Amino acid sequence: MAASPDVENLTPDASRTRSREVATQVLLACSALLVLAVPFLGASPFFITLLTEALIFGIWAMSLDLLVGYTGLVSFGHAASFGFATYAAGIFAMNVSADFFLSTAVAIIAAAAVAFLTGLVVTRLSGIAFAILTLCICQVLFQISVVWRSFTGGLDGLIGVPLPTLFGREVEPGEELYLLTAVSLIVCYLLLRRLVESPFGKTLLAIRANEDRAAAIGIDVRRHKLVILIISWMTGGVAGTLFVFLKAGANPMSLYWIESGNILAITILGGIGTLFGPVIGAIGFIFIRDQVTTMYRAWQFSFGLAFVLAVLFMPSGIGGIAERIWRRLWPARSS
Amino acid sequence: MASAFLIEGLHKSFGALHAVNDVSLDIEAGQVHSLIGPNGAGKTTLFNCITGFLQPDAGKVFLKGRDVTDLPSHKLVKEGIVRTFQITQVFGELSARENVELAARSREGLNFDFFRKASACRAASEDAEESLEVVGLIEKAHLRPEELGHGDKRVLEVAIGLALNPEVLLLDEPTAGMSRTETERIARLVRQIADRTSVLLVEHDTEVVLSISDTITVMTQGRVIAQGPPEQISRDPQVQDAYLGAVEVGED
Ligand SMILES: Nc1ncnc2c1ncn2[C@@H]1O[C@H](COP(=O)(O)OP(=O)(O)OP(=O)(O)O)[C@@H](O)[C@H]1O
Ligand SMILES: [Mg+2]
Numbered sequence: 145m146a147a148s149p150d151v152e153n154l155t156p157d158a159s160r161t162r163s164r165e166v167a168t169q170v171l172l173a174c175s176a177l178l179v180l181a182v183p184f185l186g187a188s189p190f191f192i193t194l195l196t197e198a199l200i201f202g203i204w205a206m207s208l209d210l211l212v213g214y215t216g217l218v219s220f221g222h223a224a225s226f227g228f229a230t231y232a233a234g235i236f237a238m239n240v241s242a243d244f245f246l247s248t249a250v251a252i253i254a255a256a257a258v259a260f261l262t263g264l265v266v267t268r269l270s271g272i273a274f275a276i277l278t279l280c281i282c283q284v285l286f287q288i289s290v291v292w293r294s295f296t297g298g299l300d301g302l303i304g305v306p307l308p309t310l311f312g313r314e315v316e317p318g319e320e321l322y323l324l325t326a327v328s329l330i331v332c333y334l335l336l337r338r339l340v341e342s343p344f345g346k347t348l349l350a351i352r353a354n355e356d357r358a359a360a361i362g363i364d365v366r367r368h369k370l371v372i373l374i375i376s377w378m379t380g381g382v383a384g385t386l387f388v389f390l391k392a393g394a395n396p397m398s399l400y401w402i403e404s405g406n407i408l409a410i411t412i413l414g415g416i417g418t419l420f421g422p423v424i425g426a427i428g429f430i431f432i433r434d435q436v437t438t439m440y441r442a443w444q445f446s447f448g449l450a451f452v453l454a455v456l457f458m459p460s461g462i463g464g465i466a467e468r469i470w471r472r473l474w475p476a477r478s479s
Numbered sequence: 480m481a482s483a484f485l486i487e488g489l490h491k492s493f494g495a496l497h498a499v500n501d502v503s504l505d506i507e508a509g510q511v512h513s514l515i516g517p518n519g520a521g522k523t524t525l526f527n528c529i530t531g532f533l534q535p536d537a538g539k540v541f542l543k544g545r546d547v548t549d550l551p552s553h554k555l556v557k558e559g560i561v562r563t564f565q566i567t568q569v570f571g572e573l574s575a576r577e578n579v580e581l582a583a584r585s586r587e588g589l590n591f592d593f594f595r596k597a598s599a600c601r602a603a604s605e606d607a608e609e610s611l612e613v614v615g616l617i618e619k620a621h622l623r624p625e626e627l628g629h630g631d632k633r634v635l636e637v638a639i640g641l642a643l644n645p646e647v648l649l650l651d652e653p654t655a656g657m658s659r660t661e662t663e664r665i666a667r668l669v670r671q672i673a674d675r676t677s678v679l680l681v682e683h684d685t686e687v688v689l690s691i692s693d694t695i696t697v698m699t700q701g702r703v704i705a706q707g708p709p710e711q712i713s714r715d716p717q718v719q720d721a722y723l724g725a726v727e728v729g730e731d
Contacts, residue, residue: 338596341596341597341598342593342595342597343584343589343590343591343592343595343597343600344590344592344593345593345597346577346581346597347581347585347590349570349572350570353570353572354570356564356568357564357568357569357570359532359551359556360530360552360556360561361556361581361585361639361643362553362556362557362582362586362590362643363553363585363590364551364590365553371591
């Protein structure tokens with residue numbers, strides 16, 4: 145059309161969409177401020193520690209959302225990204241330096257390397273074959289962590305990982321570690337939000353919808369899958385690094401298949417393809433688990449059951465429902 | 480005229496079935512080359528072999544003299560060999576505009592751009608806009624495929640193909656399931672886009688094929704049984720037997 149695009153942008157539809165975007169930004173900014181303000185609102189140390197763990201799981205769940213929600217690759221072995229990073233960061237922190245940035249960088253690079261190597265094989269697959277192979281790879285890493293005692297501490301895991309340092313100063317457990325985690329979550333969210341809205345991010349939607357069609361518009365499906373797998377593992381690596389510092393140690397159970405199941409359930413319950421939904425899922429999971437495990441032994445079973453029911457009756461997850469309500473509050477089109 | 484696209488001795492078997500058997504085509508730049516033949520003749524299989532979705536058993540594909548036989552699908556698109564699908568395959572969750580924009584960004588080499596906002600890729604949006612304009616879908620660009628009629632969905636396939644700025648556009652039955660008027664709309668469109676790209680068209684409507692094609696290739700059971708300009712094809716007794724059958728071919 146000959147008309148200038150700037151003039152077209154002033155249609156009522158566009159301005160409504162714009163106002164929704166602004167409202168969304170405001171909401172996100174408020175949420176971020178709230179998360180950062182928690183330690184100053186008189187929360188108990190126990191609550192702070194629990195919320196730290198929840199936010200770490202939130203970062204990890206977002207990393208899985210990239211695969212499941214945005215690319216349509218359901219991984220049954222996503223504990224691998226997290227667990228592997230706990231060892232990489234933990235061993236580095238114990239033996240070389242506990243500098244937070246260095247440890248994170250080491251974990252991220254190590255995770256990227258493993259993602260690249262396994263990705264050469266798994267990106268040939270999709271659907272159930274992808275799910276099973278990722279599960280197998282995670283089990284292999286689990287076995288290695290158990291058997292290679294001299295390096296990983298076997299079933300005991302790594303014990304005595306020091307506190308991280310930031311610009312040469314030790315980060316105190318509790319509030320400071322919480323703030324470090326909260327800032328990491330916000331940074332990861334902003335970067336990933338950018339990623340999924342980028343041209344690259346949109347190609348992932350195309351791949352999820354129809355791989356042949358994606359190839360027919362010139363998308364290198366395997367390479368895109370490989371790249372998103374690497375980015376996903378790197379993000380999981382950030383979560384793993386924070387976790388090893390929170391727990392002052394690493395444990396093979398972080399690589400166990402149950403953890404893969406948990407994070408998958410968290411991501412789906414939270415709402416795939418929304419990024420923020422899985423974070424809410426993670427917070428809910430950690431807090432409910434804390435309430436329930438102390439009084440109820442069949443927790444894992446009930447969580448599984450709750451998950452199945454939720455998938456049946458609420459397939460878009462918490463995030464999906466929240467988005468729908470938000471859209472209704474800020475309708476894009478008149479009437 | 481220069482030969483834009485050349486297929487030489489292409490073979491593809493599925494077990495004992497020779498789905499494509501020694502097929503050669505020569506498509507000149509800016510021409511509409513139609514491929515006709517009964518169901519199961521091997522037309523789609525030929526498309527799949529040309530566009531990297533199937534590995535041919537033998538034969539070569541040349542684009543402007545360059546051997547592109549072994550390139551994967553996505554690289555062929557970059558080279559300018561673009562296809563549409565017999566069964567509509569558009570991205571259901573995206574609007575028509577977003578479908579076409581995805582293709583336009585791909586053609587501009589933005590598939591690995593991580594930092595820009597997809598919606599801020601101006602040049603791609605304008606290209607997409609133009610494609611939608613050409614196919615006459617601009618008024619419905621905000622609709623999602625499920626909200627479009629069947630005919631418009633087929634047209635959207637073509638718009639996606641056009642946005643990739645092809646050297647050769649392979650259209651696999653773009654009029655499948657269309658009404659008479661819709662078919663004529665596509666026929667005009669095909670003729671119109673031939674001034675920017677060569678077209679290899681699979682089409683069942685013989686009247687349409689005879690009226691818009693520069694060259695016609697007739698296939699049955701994997702083999703080419705006739706090839707030539709419409710006048711020659713419509714008079715070919717072998718073609719009449721094998722394919723055109725009882726169809727009235729016109730007096731002149
Ligand atoms: N992937 C495949 N595996 C086995 N046989 C196949 C495969 N694809 C196609 N065929 C067979 O090859 C033959 C040619 O099929 P093709 O789809 O190419 O025909 P067509 O000319 O496109 O027919 P139509 O007009 O119905 O679209 C058919 O007999 C079909 O059953
Ligand atoms: Mg066919």
